[in-house]
Amino acid sequence: MLMVFTDSRNPFIGFRESVKTINIQHPASLLxxxxxxxxxxxxxxELWGRWYPHQRLQVFGFVPYNxxxxxxxxxxTQKSGFGDVSxxxxxxxxxxxxxxxxxxxxxxxxxAGCKLNTGSFNASESAGFQIGSGTKDFQIYGSYTxxxxxxxxxxxxxYRVMGVNPNAYQFGxxxxxxxxxxxxFKINELSCLPHIGYTYEKAxxxxxxxxQQSKTGAEIALLGSGVDLxxxxxxxxxxxxxxxxxxxxxxxxxxxxxxxxNLIYNFKNLLKCN
Numbered sequence: 001m002l003m004v005f006t007d008s009r010n011p012f013i014g015f016r017e018s019v020k021t022i023n024i025q026h027p028a029s030l031l032x033x034x035x036x037x038x039x040x041x042x043x044x045x046e047l048w049g050r051w052y053p054h055q056r057l058q059v060f061g062f063v064p065y066n067x068x069x070x071x072x073x074x075x076x077t078q079k080s081g082f083g084d085v086s087x088x089x090x091x092x093x094x095x096x097x098x099x100x101x102x103x104x105x106x107x108x109x110x111x112a113g114c115k116l117n118t119g120s121f122n123a124s125e126s127a128g129f130q131i132g133s134g135t136k137d138f139q140i141y142g143s144y145t146x147x148x149x150x151x152x153x154x155x156x157x158x159y160r161v162m163g164v165n166p167n168a169y170q171f172g173x174x175x176x177x178x179x180x181x182x183x184x185f186k187i188n189e190l191s192c193l194p195h196i197g198y199t200y201e202k203a204x205x206x207x208x209x210x211x212q213q214s215k216t217g218a219e220i221a222l223l224g225s226g227v228d229l230x231x232x233x234x235x236x237x238x239x240x241x242x243x244x245x246x247x248x249x250x251x252x253x254x255x256x257x258x259x260x261x262n263l264i265y266n267f268k269n270l271l272k273c274n
Contacts (some may be wrong), residue, residue: 013049014235020254022248024138036072040129043067044083058109060088066119066131081120081131088113088141111141117163127169127206134165147184152197154180172204172217191230198223199241215250222261224259235264 019041026036046064053059064083069076090111097105119132127134143156160174182195199222205218226239238261246255 010266010268011049011051012235012264012266013047014262015264016046016048016260018044018046018258018260020258021255023256024249025252038070038072040068040070052070056092058090060090060113061211062086062088065118066235068129068131070129075105077129079129079131083119084115084132085118086113086115086139088139090141097145097147104146105148106146108145108146109141109143113139113141115139115160121165123166127165127167127171133162133171134167135163135171137162150184152182152184153181154178157176168209170210172206174202174204175202189231193228193230195227195239196225197239197241198221218246218248218253220246220248220255224258226260233266233268235262235266237262237264 021039021041022042024038026038044066046062048060048062051059051061060253063085065081066083067078067080069078071077088111090109092107092109094106094108096102097107115133115135115137117132117134117136119130121130121132121134123134137160139158139160141156141158143154144161145154146152154222155178157177158175160176162171162173164170176199178197178199180195180197181195184191184193184198186192201216201218201220206213220243222243224239224241226237228235228237239259241258243255243257
């Protein structure tokens with residue numbers, strides 16, 4: 001959500017629901033001489049929140065509950081459970097959003113975090129069809145937001161260093177960059193922030209026992225739009241993104257769409273920053 005200039009110093013707690021679907025073409029092998037196709041859906045219901053231990057530090061926590069399904073030849077396999085818990089700590093380098101003077105406002109955040117292997121991982125199944133990744137990962141993060149009067153632009157980037165799972169398999173490190181152009185207006189007590197956005201993701205080649213695996217790695221670019229609504233202590237947002245370019249696992253995987261909706265409760269004036 002676009003929260004940098006709206007209640008930027010308030011703790012919050014919320015839920016967000018996301019869904020992503022992919023189609024996979026499995027190459028022929030000695031065990032399966034025919035090319036097989038499958039579809040997979042990933043649903044995640046995530047409890048997340050933000051806390052300020054200091055006026056320039058913000059701590060995010062994420063606890064997902066994942067549901068995944070795979071369909072091959074009209075036969076479906078499903079599994080669900082709590083996924084990998086993650087933590088992100090950001091330092092607020094610059095924020096003029098709370099100032100009442102000046103038409104131009106900006107905010108800069110830098111941070112780092114980790115993801116723990118708390119979700120279930122079955123070593124006998126494929127690495128991509130799991131509730132948890134089985135790895136401990138490290139992430140660095142940065143964001144810069146600028147706004148002139150009611151118009152603004154948000155840029156976010158992150159880089160994740162992937163760990164090794166119990167199968168000695170290591171997904172390639174991941175880079176993500178997104179940009180959102182938004183417009184901020186109010187209707188009485190309701191603040192509205194519609195936006196259009198672009199997302200680019202790049203994943204390096206996977207490794208098994210330190211050996212690079214062919215037909216792995218990914219590159220995808222998506223365009224989308226959404227809206228965030230703010231009313232008193234509550235925030236509601238939704239967005240939809242569609243791929244405009246993708247090359248995943250040497251073309252064997254294609255992503256269909258991504259959709260997310262979230263609801264947040266802001267603890268206004270209840271907790272004070274130091």
